[in-house]
Amino acid sequence: MINILKNLSLISLIGICFYLGTWQIDRGQDKLSIQRDFESQINTxxxxxxxxxxxxxxxxxxxxxxxxxxxxxxxxxxxxxxxxxxxxxxxxxxxxxxxxxxxxxxxxxxxxxxxxxxxxxxxxxxxxxxxxxxxxxxxxxxxxxxxxxxxxxxxxxxxxxxxxxxxxxxxxxxxxxxxxxAYTYIPIKNKNNHLKHYMYAGQWFLFTIIGMFFLFILNRRKNGKS
CATH class of the missing domain: 2.40.50 (OB fold (Dihydrolipoamide Acetyltransferase, E2P))
Incomplete structure (x- = not known):
């Protein structure tokens, strides 16, 4: 029963980490799209x-x-x-x-x-x-x-x-x-904003891989004992 709970917890964490990684990728794509719009219009x-x-x-x-x-x-x-x-x-x-x-x-x-x-x-x-x-x-x-x-x-x-x-x-x-x-102007900061989201995505995907590794080790030990 304890092993089942451990498996479910790890699987849940893996799913959450993977979701957050893909979400950061989407955010990065949005920021990249914004940057491209800015660059295409700046000299018009x-x-x-x-x-x-x-x-x-x-x-x-x-x-x-x-x-x-x-x-x-x-x-x-x-x-x-x-x-x-x-x-x-x-x-x-x-x-x-x-x-x-x-x-x-x-x-x-x-x-x-x-x-x-x-x-x-x-x-x-x-x-x-x-x-x-x-x-x-x-x-x-x-x-x-x-x-x-x-x-x-x-x-x-x-x-x-x-x-x-x-x-x-x-x-x-x-x-x-x-x-x-106009009142106080806040400068536009679009340059390479997408990169930090890709970096965060990489971190979440790394956590996903680590979670999968621990899940593999947990079940390997379980199978070894049985």
Whole structure:
């Protein structure tokens, strides 16, 4: 009975290690795809968002003209230089649609007092690159607060569309560093990010092999005794 439990435990650990290894491989492939998108777009010219026909690739350079809505969203749990803060997400109204614009990072000085965000009143033209919302860690069951300023844990375009009562582009634009409406710019770090995931995958596969070795030894001893 004890040997059966040992076998089941080892098999479970082997399965978990193998799964984590394949998961890290998938993560590495995703990061490699992101890096390739970045490299393919870095030297291209800016395109008018109104001329888009298909869904743009990540990091495609776009410019857009519109008016910022007075509402804004603070994307929570963004750490920069070991400080907690927010990304400022401002809706840019372009005709009958809305483009979510990431204006950069601001410090979270206090949970009781939100940062003062200035919103331009006149027509503006912004330039930036395309990013698609990613699922971040949620520290609360509610993704978005009910009162202004709206604090969000993830960019959920459907929720924001309901609040603004307008259709929203399925991507966001990260403002360029030199843009006059931008706050603190966090540099892009894409180069060779995939390699660490392949390294982690190698470690998990090594643990898988070690687990299989111990499983072999355990059953070999069992067969020797019998």
């Amino acid at each position: 010219e800016y395109s008018d968002i109104k001329q888009l026909v298909d869904k743009p690739v990540r990091y495609k350079k776009l410019y857009a003209t519109g008016i910022f809505d007075e509402s804004f969203f603070l994307l929570d749990n963004i750490v920069f230089k070991r400080k907690a803060g927010y990304y400022v997400i401002s809706p840019l109204i372009i005709g009958d649609k809305v483009l979510l614009v990431n204006r950069g990072w601001v410090d979270n000085h206090s949970r009781q007092k939100y940062p003062l965000i200035e919103t331009p009143k006149s027509m503006v033209t912004i330039k930036g690159y395309v990013k698609y919302p990613m699922q971040l860690l949620e520290l609360s069951s509610n993704n978005i607060t009910k009162k202004k300023p709206y604090v969000i844990q993830n960019i959920n375009t459907k929720q924001i569309s309901k609040i603004l009562n307008k259709d929203i582009y399925p991507f966001i634009i990260n403002l360029n560093e030199e843009n006059q409406y």
